[in-house]
Amino acid sequence: MAKNAPTAAAKAAQQPVSPFAPFRNGAVPLIAVALALAGLALGYVLTRNFFQHNVLGEASGCAVNAYVDCDRVSESSFAAVGPVPISAFGLGLHGAVLAALVVARFARARVRAALVGGSAALALAAAVVSVALAVVSVVVIRALCLYCTALQIVNLALAGTLVFGLAGGAGRLRQALRAIAGPALGAGALAAGIGVGTAVIATYGLSNAADRQLLEQQIAQARASQRLADRYLSFDRHEFDLTDSPQLGDPDASITLVVFADYNCPHCRDFDPRIAEIVRTVDDVRLVYKFFPLDGTCNRSIPRDRRSTSCAAAAAAYLAHREGKFWEYSETLFANFQRYGPNRLVEYAGRVGLSDPERARAALEDRAVRAKIDADISEALAAGLRATPTMYVNGRRFITSRVPPNRDQFSVIRSLLAEERGG
Numbered sequence: 001m002a003k004n005a006p007t008a009a010a011k012a013a014q015q016p017v018s019p020f021a022p023f024r025n026g027a028v029p030l031i032a033v034a035l036a037l038a039g040l041a042l043g044y045v046l047t048r049n050f051f052q053h054n055v056l057g058e059a060s061g062c063a064v065n066a067y068v069d070c071d072r073v074s075e076s077s078f079a080a081v082g083p084v085p086i087s088a089f090g091l092g093l094h095g096a097v098l099a100a101l102v103v104a105r106f107a108r109a110r111v112r113a114a115l116v117g118g119s120a121a122l123a124l125a126a127a128v129v130s131v132a133l134a135v136v137s138v139v140v141i142r143a144l145c146l147y148c149t150a151l152q153i154v155n156l157a158l159a160g161t162l163v164f165g166l167a168g169g170a171g172r173l174r175q176a177l178r179a180i181a182g183p184a185l186g187a188g189a190l191a192a193g194i195g196v197g198t199a200v201i202a203t204y205g206l207s208n209a210a211d212r213q214l215l216e217q218q219i220a221q222a223r224a225s226q227r228l229a230d231r232y233l234s235f236d237r238h239e240f241d242l243t244d245s246p247q248l249g250d251p252d253a254s255i256t257l258v259v260f261a262d263y264n265c266p267h268c269r270d271f272d273p274r275i276a277e278i279v280r281t282v283d284d285v286r287l288v289y290k291f292f293p294l295d296g297t298c299n300r301s302i303p304r305d306r307r308s309t310s311c312a313a314a315a316a317a318y319l320a321h322r323e324g325k326f327w328e329y330s331e332t333l334f335a336n337f338q339r340y341g342p343n344r345l346v347e348y349a350g351r352v353g354l355s356d357p358e359r360a361r362a363a364l365e366d367r368a369v370r371a372k373i374d375a376d377i378s379e380a381l382a383a384g385l386r387a388t389p390t391m392y393v394n395g396r397r398f399i400t401s402r403v404p405p406n407r408d409q410f411s412v413i414r415s416l417l418a419e420e421r422g423g
Contacts, residue, residue: 028165033101039094040198042151045089047203049147050074051210056217062146072143078136084173086133090151090201093126095160096195103187111187118188120162127159158414175354180245237395243286244372246326247319249279249286257285258392260292260380263313269334271389276327291318291376292388298364299377301386309340311373315363316345318372320354328352 049060053074062070079085097119105117130152137144240258259275261268272289281285293310296302313333332348333340342361349357363369380390385395391399393396 001035017047020306021142028161029101029105032158032161032166035096035154035161036094036098037160039090039151039154040098041085042154043094043146044202044206046145046147046151047085047091048206050079050085051206055207055210060147064146067142067144068146069143070145073141073145074145074302076141078133083207084203085235087151088199090126090155092141092199092204093105093122094158094195095198097122097162097192099194099337100188100191101137103191107187114185115187115191116162116166120159120166123155123159124360126155130155161407162374163182214333237396237398238392240288240290240379240392242377245376246289246321246330247286248276248289250284251286253284253286255285256288256394257357258290260286260376260385260388260390261289262292262294262310262315262388263330263333264308264310264338265294265388266337268389269337273331273334281351289330290313290380291373292385292390293377294388295374298370298373298383301377301381306308309338312342312345313340314373315369316340316349317365318358318369319360319363320349320368322354323354325354414422 030144049070052058052072053060054121060074062068063072073079074085081089084315100115100119103166104112104119107115133148134152137148242256242258257271257275257279261272275287279285291314293308293314294302294306295308295310296304296306297308298314317329317333319327327346329352332352336344336348345360345363348355349360354360359366366372383392
């Protein structure tokens with residue numbers, strides 16, 4: 001043996017260690033596969049949330065507060081490229097990486113090197129995009145999507161695992177990329193096709209599912225609305241004395257809404273302002289407000305022991321009406337819901353500019369005011385009214401509690417107005 005001939009051990013030490021050895025005996029490829037699977041799962045969730053929110057208007061599970069809100073991010077112009085959500089591209093990337101890693105496990109060394117190199121390059125691109133989107137989210141959109149953040153972390157971890165754990169660093173990554181030719185090109189195309197197919201199938205399926213669900217909801221709502229309209233049209237018309245009642249809108253409108261309400265009723269607090277909003281935005285409609293305080297102090301249909309501040313609030317509101325300040329006073333009452341003590345009623349009267357705010361303290365003792373409250377209560381009882389709010393559309397009762405599930409009652413009201421206008 002020559003004096004300076006290297007031993008077998010020395011020869012082995014001089015040979016570069018294959019960066020793909022972990023495929024045979026290490027946990028690194030399993031980590032990479034797990035990260036790719038996590039990326040697929042998060043991409044699917046984000047894509048589903050995108051269509052559920054933007055098509056159906058549903059809130060996602062991570063709409064936590066004004067800042068941590070996936071839906072704000074989903075609504076932004078950065079969430080999609082045309083009709084395709086950004087998360088769908090992530091689905092394709094992770095699907096391709098996962099397919100490449102699986103094929104590489106059984107491939108020859110040259111093909112394996114090319115597949116790992118290509119996967120690492122894709123993961124690096126995803127990591128760069130993830131950092132850019134994170135900056136956009138914080139600086140431009142000013143909202144944080146927890147699912148997006150989780151996917152961005154997965155992308156960074158996957159890039160690090162593939163580049164340094166499997167490819168052996170940037171230098172060997174360049175070497176591996178040069179190996180993408182011949183048989184390796186076919187294996188790479190197969191992995192890319194699997195990734196693209198995964199993205200297309202998942203995105204198309206989720207988009208179609210959201211569209212189908214929306215159509216089913218619209219059909220159900222239309223049927224329920226028709227049943228509601230049929231029920232409404234079957235009611236008898238009631239005639240109400242509309243003189244000297246607070247009114248909003250065109251006094252000559254062909255459609256008249258008469259609303260009976262109670263200032264201590266929480267449903268009235270939500271209902272009344274919305275109805276006033278509709279009247280302000282829909283032509284040929286007027287709103288007439290009637291008092292029906294569910295208070296034994298002035299309502300003979302209520303037991304005397306069931307007293308509240310509803311009668312006093314109604315009387316003060318009517319006093320405001322006589323000075324042309326009803327709507328301002330009514331809005332003030334609802335804005336200070338159930339705080340209707342005598343001093344408060346005087347304070348609100350001064351706030352809206354009544355000539356003698358002190359009169360609001362005992363408005364119910366005014367004969368003309370009490371006569372008006374009694375007249376409204378009598379009309380309500382004659383019509384069979386027992387609860388508030390109750391609304392009549394051209395004399396026909398609209399039952400607000402019978403609005404179809406998942407349907408905004410005010411959109412139903414708008415539909416009924418259109419139907420009433422059409423005769």
